[in-house]
Amino acid sequence: MAVTESQKPSMNQKLGFHDFNLSLICSITLLVLSSFNYGISDQAFASTQATNAFAKQFGDFDVESKTYIIPALFLSLLNSLKAGCQLFGVFIGSWISNRYGRRCCIFLMNAYAIGSTAVIISGTNRPQMLAGRSIHYVYLGMQLAVIPIFLAEISPAHMRGSMGVLYWLSVKCGGLLITGIVRVTSNNRGNSAWQIPIGLIFVIPVIVMLLVRFIPESPRWLLLNDRYDDAFTSMVRLRQTWAEKRSSSPASSTTISEFNYLCQAMSALRTAPHNVSRPQHFLSIFSPVHRSRTAIVILLLFFQQSTGQSFASQYGTLFVKALHTVNPFSVTLATNAVDITGILLCMIFTDYFGRKLFLISSALLQTAALLTMGGLGTADSTVTAAKIGIVAMLLLYSFGWSVGYAPLAYVLAAELPSPYLREYTLRVAYAVKLIMEFVISFTYPYLEDANEANLGGRLGFIYGTISFFGLIFSIFCVPETKNLELEEMDMRFAKGLFGTSKAESPDAEQHNRQTQV
CATH class of the missing domain: 1.10.287 (Helix Hairpins)
Structure with missing residues (x-):
C-alpha cells in the first residue's frame, strides 16, 4: 500500500503546546516522574559512597591515616557489577514491554524497585550492599527499555526531540535533588547519612504504580x-x-x-519486501536494509558511554575529593547544575536546529575538555592551579556531554530502528552501552589509585581520543531525523534517502515525501 504526501498529517495541522490535552500532559508527566527516580537512584549510590559514614560501615580502618578506606576491589565491583544486572533489566523490560504493553512494564518495574530498595537500605555488610545495588539496577534497565520508547511513540513528530530530551533532563534533575540532600546528610555521623537519600527511592514507585493504569497505552504498540x-x-x-x-x-x-x-x-x-520474511526475527536487524541503522544506533550508545561518562557520574565525587582542592559535594552539585543547563538548551532548540548539530557540538566540547584535562594532569601534582583547571575541565566535559550525546543518543535510538525491530535493535545497542559502562566503571579505580596506574587528570587523554572518533562519527554517519514520523524513517532507509546531500535539502525532502513507498 502506498503512503503519499497527501495522506501524511500536514505541517499546519501539528499540535502546538496550547493544544496539549490532559491525557498527553499526564502521560508525559508520569513518564518523566519515573525517569526522575532513575536520577535519584543513580546519584544516591554515586554520592553516598563518598560519605564518611558509608566508608565506616563498608570500609577498612587504615592505621596510618586513622580513617576508614573503601577497598578498591569492593568499590570497583560496587560500580561495575550493576551493568550486567541493568543489561538483564533491559532485556526483560523490552520483552515485557513488547509482549504485554508499555504500561504493564512500567507497573512491574516500579513494584520491583520497592523490594530492591529495601534490600539496599537494610545492608550492613559488603555482600548485601553489592547484591542490593546490583539487583536494583534491573529496575533501572527496565526503565531504559521502556521510557524513551514510550515518549517517542506518544509525542507529536515535531516535538519528539524535545520530549525525548525531557527524559534525560528529568534524570539529571533527580540526580541534582538527591545530591543536594546527600550534601546535607553527609554531616550525619550514623548510617542515616546514606540511608536517608537511598530511602527516598521508595516514594516515586508508589506514586507511579497508583497512576500508570490511568494513562493511555501507546497507539503504535496497539497497532x-x-x-x-x-x-x-x-x-x-x-x-x-x-x-x-x-x-x-x-x-x-x-x-x-x-x-x-x-x-x-x-x-x-x-508488505514491504524487506519485511516480508519474519520481520520480528532478531537477525533481521543485521539484514542489508537494516544493518546501517543498527550500526548507527549501536555506535551512538557506544560513544555516549566510552568517553568516560560513568567515570564522571559514578566517581566524580571521589575524583574531586582525591584532588584536595574544593568540597567534592559542592562540585557534584555544580556538575549537575551544568548538566541540566546543557540539557535544557538541547531540549529547547533540538527540534529547531536538528539532532545532528547538537551531536557534533557535544563531541567537539567533550574532546576539547578531555584533552585539556589530560594536559593539565601532566603538571606537578602539587600545583593548585592545575587541579582547579582539571575540575573546570570536568565541568566543561559534563556540559558538552549533556548538551548532545547524553539525551540525543536515547532520542535517536528510539527513532531510527524499524517499528517491528525496535526492541531487538535497542537490546543490542543497550548491551554495548552497558558493557562500555562496565569497562569504564571497573577500570577507573585502578587507573586512579595511587598504588596502581595513578593517572589522575591524564585519564583525559584516553577518553578524549575516543571522543574525537565520536566527533568524526557524528559528522559523517548520523542522519537528521527532525520532523519525521517514526514510520517514515523506515521508508527512507529502505530507499537509501538518508546520508545523501539531496535528502538534506528542503526541495529534495519534499520530493522524497511525495515518492515514499
Whole structure:
C-alpha cells in the first residue's frame, strides 16, 4: 500500500503546546516522574559512597591515616557489577514491554524497585550492599527499555526531540535533588547519612504504580498488535484538545488523519519486501536494509558511554575529593547544575536546529575538555592551579556531554530502528552501552589509585581520543531525523534517502515525501 504526501498529517495541522490535552500532559508527566527516580537512584549510590559514614560501615580502618578506606576491589565491583544486572533489566523490560504493553512494564518495574530498595537500605555488610545495588539496577534497565520508547511513540513528530530530551533532563534533575540532600546528610555521623537519600527511592514507585493504569497505552504498540479500535481510542485521548473535550466533539480531522497515516504506514511496512520474511526475527536487524541503522544506533550508545561518562557520574565525587582542592559535594552539585543547563538548551532548540548539530557540538566540547584535562594532569601534582583547571575541565566535559550525546543518543535510538525491530535493535545497542559502562566503571579505580596506574587528570587523554572518533562519527554517519514520523524513517532507509546531500535539502525532502513507498 502506498503512503503519499497527501495522506501524511500536514505541517499546519501539528499540535502546538496550547493544544496539549490532559491525557498527553499526564502521560508525559508520569513518564518523566519515573525517569526522575532513575536520577535519584543513580546519584544516591554515586554520592553516598563518598560519605564518611558509608566508608565506616563498608570500609577498612587504615592505621596510618586513622580513617576508614573503601577497598578498591569492593568499590570497583560496587560500580561495575550493576551493568550486567541493568543489561538483564533491559532485556526483560523490552520483552515485557513488547509482549504485554508499555504500561504493564512500567507497573512491574516500579513494584520491583520497592523490594530492591529495601534490600539496599537494610545492608550492613559488603555482600548485601553489592547484591542490593546490583539487583536494583534491573529496575533501572527496565526503565531504559521502556521510557524513551514510550515518549517517542506518544509525542507529536515535531516535538519528539524535545520530549525525548525531557527524559534525560528529568534524570539529571533527580540526580541534582538527591545530591543536594546527600550534601546535607553527609554531616550525619550514623548510617542515616546514606540511608536517608537511598530511602527516598521508595516514594516515586508508589506514586507511579497508583497512576500508570490511568494513562493511555501507546497507539503504535496497539497497532503493532492489531488492536485498531484500542489504538484509535488511545490516539483520541492523546490528541483531542481541551476545547474539543469540553464541547464533547468527536475526533478531529487532524487526529483521524494522523491515525489513518499510522495505519497505512504500518500496512506498508508489513508488505514491504524487506519485511516480508519474519520481520520480528532478531537477525533481521543485521539484514542489508537494516544493518546501517543498527550500526548507527549501536555506535551512538557506544560513544555516549566510552568517553568516560560513568567515570564522571559514578566517581566524580571521589575524583574531586582525591584532588584536595574544593568540597567534592559542592562540585557534584555544580556538575549537575551544568548538566541540566546543557540539557535544557538541547531540549529547547533540538527540534529547531536538528539532532545532528547538537551531536557534533557535544563531541567537539567533550574532546576539547578531555584533552585539556589530560594536559593539565601532566603538571606537578602539587600545583593548585592545575587541579582547579582539571575540575573546570570536568565541568566543561559534563556540559558538552549533556548538551548532545547524553539525551540525543536515547532520542535517536528510539527513532531510527524499524517499528517491528525496535526492541531487538535497542537490546543490542543497550548491551554495548552497558558493557562500555562496565569497562569504564571497573577500570577507573585502578587507573586512579595511587598504588596502581595513578593517572589522575591524564585519564583525559584516553577518553578524549575516543571522543574525537565520536566527533568524526557524528559528522559523517548520523542522519537528521527532525520532523519525521517514526514510520517514515523506515521508508527512507529502505530507499537509501538518508546520508545523501539531496535528502538534506528542503526541495529534495519534499520530493522524497511525495515518492515514499
